Amino acid sequence: MHRRHVLAACGAAALGWPTLSAWAQAYPERAIKLYQGFAPGGNADAIARAVGTEMAKALGQPVVVEAQSGAGGTIAATTVARAKPDGYSLLLATGGHAVAGALYNTLPYKSVADFEMVSTITFFPFLMVVNANSKIQSLREVIANAQAAPGSVGYGTAGVGSTHHLAGELLAKMARVSLLHVPYRGDAASITALLAGDVPFIIAPPTAVLTNIQAGKLRAIATTGLQRWPGLPNVPTVAEQGVTGYDVRSWAGLMAPTGTPRAVVERLHAEVLRALQAPAVRQRLEDMGGEARGSTPEEMKTMVSHEIEKWQQVVADAKIPKQ
Template sequence: MKSIFQRCVLSVALLLAMVSTSQAQSFPTRPIRIVVPFPPGGSADLLARALGEKLTTSMGQPVVVDNKPGAGGIAGADFVAKSNPDGHTLLFANTNIAINPSLYDKLPYDTSTALAPVLLLAYVPSLIMVSEKTPANTIQELIALAKSKPESLNYASAGSGTFPHLAIELFKMQAGISIAHIPYKGAAPALNALLAGDVQVLCNDMLTGSQYVKSGKLRALAYTGSTRAPTLPQIPTMAEAGLKDYVAVGWQGIMTPSGTPAAVVERLNIEFNKALTDPALRHSLTSQGLVLSGGTPKQFADYISQDTERWRAVVKTSGAKAD
């Protein structure tokens, strides 16, 4: 009896393996949709479209970008989480995947079970910047200014609970300073507030922030990555500026609905990794401040887990709340 049972289990396993292999060989059978849970024009949208062009050629089916903004990325993530798990609907995920579970009391999906990682595409380091009116040329001078005039400084963010908000909260925690938070409805209004001198400090991604630093309209005091940015090598890291434990790096990656066949996930992983090796694409993206990654689904899953714990501590200590 046991032998018959074992043979049945083995037969089912072989059948599933054959089905999975067949799915991977025939995949994709129709256009692939990459859902970007943010408005067009941002770094996520630009990277998704650049990769979509490469995959359209390599996979033999159109790869289209579908922007579904709303609720800090939750609307787009929920749409993908509830889509057919066949590999034709993908989520262009970012750091919000790691932040939102701590920020919201309840999400319409369970991040750890509803979405499956494909690969980490890129890290998105940022700049800690100040306006021309702010009398600080280094991070240490900004810390000294904040300590000498408590509550006199404020900083902008793209909204409560966003990465730029929590990155400054982490800075405040490690520096032992108090700077008032002024949330705006998006990264562009926050950046405009800094340019106008309405706020003194902002954490902004390299893609949009570096152009104002290079033109002299804003001053970058530090880079939030672990090593200096090749495009702004004169800007020290936060560790070099005196906060040795500070690293705050956003990220972008690809996820699918859970239940997507393993062979299909593997095919997607191979194709996206291959696209990231294209010299022209790499040059275009790295010149904008992105640090390209790649890797396996397991490596991406581990990174999401670590990042979720990192931001959980910041959300709890800062008392950050979603808008």
């Protein structure tokens, strides 16, 4: 009896595979929702729309971007983690996804296990910026000042627990200095404070500060990636200024709920890579300070896992209260 049950199960599975294959080949048959967890009109929204619009051309169905802002992107991530794994609910995840995985005591989802990674889309550094009238000419001077007077040198960010904040804490750790974190409500508020002379320097994404840099109001003293940012090629990296190995870049990538059929993931992966080859998409990502770069699902999973581990250590070392 047991053998008959096994054979029956195997037969059912064999019959089911063609059905699954046919379903995957027909995908997509309706509009796809692409959720992003930040305000409409922001970087995440713009990335989602640029890539989603291009993907829709080849998929033959609309890719509808829906903003579910709040809680550092975790609301949108929760929606997708709980969605039916059929390829019709996707997540435009950002570097904040890894930060949330390190910063929150509990989340309604597992940051890696509850998602099928599809591909990375873009990577971009942060800039360390001073007022144009500041006497500070380099990050080396900031570090020297912090060494001379521990805890007296402040830096502004978009808020406690932001990637900007953790980038500053990682800088302090690797440079072996004590820096004073000054949180603001968003990049605009930190820029206003810098312009007013309320804080010595800030950490912000290129899109937030580039206009003021070009207008001569602000001046970048370092970029946080491993290589110099093409938008400001004369600005050295943090690593070039004595903090060897320092590398902080935010990123965006596509995820689906865990259990999404591999054939669907592969189709989405192929279309992301195709979209990233479109000149208009690449230009849009570059205009936002990013580098268009896809990956395999496995490479993205490894990257996200390593990012979470890195930020968990930074949060623990800096004694940042978990949320």
